[in-house]
Amino acid sequence: MTTLDLSASPAPPHALLRRIVLKAEPYLYCFPALFLIAAIMLVPLIVGLSYAFRDLVLLDPASGDYIGLTHFGEIWADANFWNALQNTAIWTIVCVALQFGLGLTLALLLNQPFRGRGLIQALVFLPWAVPSFLSGLNWAWMFNPVIGPLPYVFQALGLMQTPDNILSSPDHAIWGPIIAMVWWGIPFFAITLLAALQSIPKDIYEAAAIDGAGAVERFRSITLPFLAPTMAITVLLRTVWIANSADLIVVMTHGGPADSTQILASYIFTQAFQRLDFGYASALAAVMLVLLLAYAMALVAVRQTLLARH
């Protein structure tokens, strides 16, 4: 009624333009993020990968030549590498398993309504806000029998004969950074799993309860299948982040004593910033990238089959 004046107008000349703009719209929205990622992460990644094939030692003007696969041969023969790889596996698996188990327990506890839930949730999630190297310093302090309480706690629990510093024991030192990492990482699992738990429709539980399913049966047949996709992606991300995170180890043990806590990430860090051998460090990093990509693809494949089953 108000548009009679327009009703005679022909097809707008900019119709084609509108279609082009509509097609381009999602790319425009993505552009700033993608540009930044490409410039600051992908281009340096490619440059960094190219270092793996060069003899590049900082402050050594004679270095810089292309040496092909020499670094990779050295890695193959490097006992420190194999030791670090083994430690990486232990470190990553133990950290992820503990964070996951405890995070899931916490999420299940927080998923039921009770008095004080909001406050408790906020408190138990706090460790995530603590910078990891600060938490590393703090935990190292707490493990020290002169100034920290933990050795006495361990002794009281019967875990230790005498209150010693766990970080100076070649057999057990890795547990120091692991405890710090678990402390810091539980909230991430708890948050994502709690969110997944809360998106499970309540009536499914009611239906199962009416059908006579007990608590354990309900957990096994409803909760777990619903959580599985979230678990897969969360475990994937955390595994990669934990495998890559060197700071707690560098701060707490420097990889020692006797390389017993050296993981790949901290080994790379040491190669790059203490020996300034960027070429070798990049080669190690490239190996690690390939291993993590292989792992991620395997996990994604598992997740697809899990999803396909539902």
Added chain:
Amino acid sequence: MRNPGYWIFHYGLLALFVVFALFPLFWLFKVSITPNDLLYSEGVRIWPSRMSFDHYGAVLRHSDFPLFFRNSVIVSTLTAFFSTIFAAAGGYAFSRFTFGGKLWIVGLLLVTQMFPLVMIVAPIFRLLAPLGLTNSLTGLVIVYTAFNVPFAVFLMQSFFDGIPKELEEAAMMDGASRFQALLQIIFPLTLPGIAATLGFVFTAAWSELLFALMLNSSTAASTFPVGLLAFVSKFSVDFGQMMAAGVLALIPVCVFFFFIQRYLVQGLTAGAVKG
């Protein structure tokens, strides 16, 4: 309803979690208020016989810490701001459009989470140095924004996925352009998600040490993690002051995180860590 026995177990277990989460923070605080002369003699006491805030005074008055703190606030705030804007735009596109190459972009974002960042320190330094972006807070903001955008995109996408598409369509039928619909209808509903993303990125930027250390060597452009490290590497390690600085540095992130964590849960409930 469950029996009382269950609730004893429930609260007991939660109490253990709370103690585990808070005890290290308590210890940090305890060391920071222990006078130097008692630091070792009363090292394992749960509370020192004398309290003193001298460490705080020293940190605030006689160190560069206020400068580091200021730098950290600037860098983290700007990083959180830009990351969230870019991630909101990208997450919106991921949530609302199907377009060619989407899968490749997702794959690309995942790859950025896969490699040790140590690997790209040197290339980034070489990239930024000629642009005058080393020893500069701007450089750090750019680098941190790039690091945090991939995860933030997934986070924002999950928030957008939780908002029905019909709301925008209704707004467009009501006479809004897509952009108006985004601003007036979708944006107000995403505020919890935006708060959560801001908090997440702020926390990450606040804690970052490696690039802060490698890109900015001058005191004037150092952030507080670097400053904190300076307490350690000096010959006379002043643990009391370091812990006091640590406590001060923790206050803003903890307060921030304390308030945003429930939005994180809310927002993720809607969707996409699953998808």
Added chain:
Amino acid sequence: MASIDIAAVRKSYGATPVLRGIDLTIANGEFVVLVGPSGCGKSTLLRLIAGLELIDKGEIRIGGRRVNDLPPKDRDLAMVFQSYALYPHMSVRDNMSYALRLRKTPKEKIAAALKGASAKLGLDALIERKPRALSGGQRQRVAMGRAIVRDPQAFLFDEPLSNLDARLREQMRFEIKKLHRDLGATSVYVTHDQIEAMTMADRIVAMNEGVIQQVGSPSDLYDNPANLFVAGFIGSPAMNFLQARTVAGPGGMSVTVGQAEIAKVPPATPTGPVVLGLRPERITLTAPGQGAQAAVDLVEPTGLGMIVHLDLDGQQLKTFTTERLPLKAGERVGLMVPPGSFCLFAPGTGERLAG
């Protein structure tokens, strides 16, 4: 208000065609219902009219103006969504006035329009509430109110009653129809519920697999379905389809099921297998011995009458009668079909056969 002309419209998602050439003219002030099973393309057609999707081929005109490339905001149409799509952060007042505020309508005019619409829909007491504080039926009314304050070129309804319970649905059906009578607005209404289509429409557009099967008044579609799809989709209880034959006998052409003759057909009808369509309520039950013989399988009383399931020469068949007959399972009955109250369809194509 305006007419809507749809000409040769096609749409596919990737390689999947959703609409395979739609031609339809909706007159000014008409209430047209698009009906069909899910996936038939009815919602896509509505979204193309709305401008929420772009058409691949063809043309859509609203009030004579070609709108193919106009964004939704420039088409001046109002839409009511299945989920209502109320803005959760706005009060009922703000929800309803959003469109007018976007148009920079003067305050007094907005107030007047709001007053009129909220009075019509009985929303006066709820005007300051947020959507989450409303019941399903109230939300539905607000969604309607948001559409009518604007006085648009046409109303589009996308299954607006699907989320309501049966009683509320019946009431809203009545209210929407009354609103249409009062406003006289061009309306396009999408539903999968044939009862909504029958009760509300001036004209029904029955769709299946991206193609319009038939357009006509409700009684037209009910009495003269163009094919098996329409015949089976419209009407409840649904039309019976029996495997039958047309045969030439001493008394002329007739249609038979098994050995039983059901009805006479015009002499021009070709002989051979056919599908016989019988509306349950058009079948008359008689004493055994009269008409075709069948056995009672099951009796379902509906209150209004009863549905009698029969076995006719091994084929299942439903009849509906308002009489309360003392029938029992296993009993034998006769059935008769009055002339002109059945349809014949070609078995292969499903198209209606003349006669």
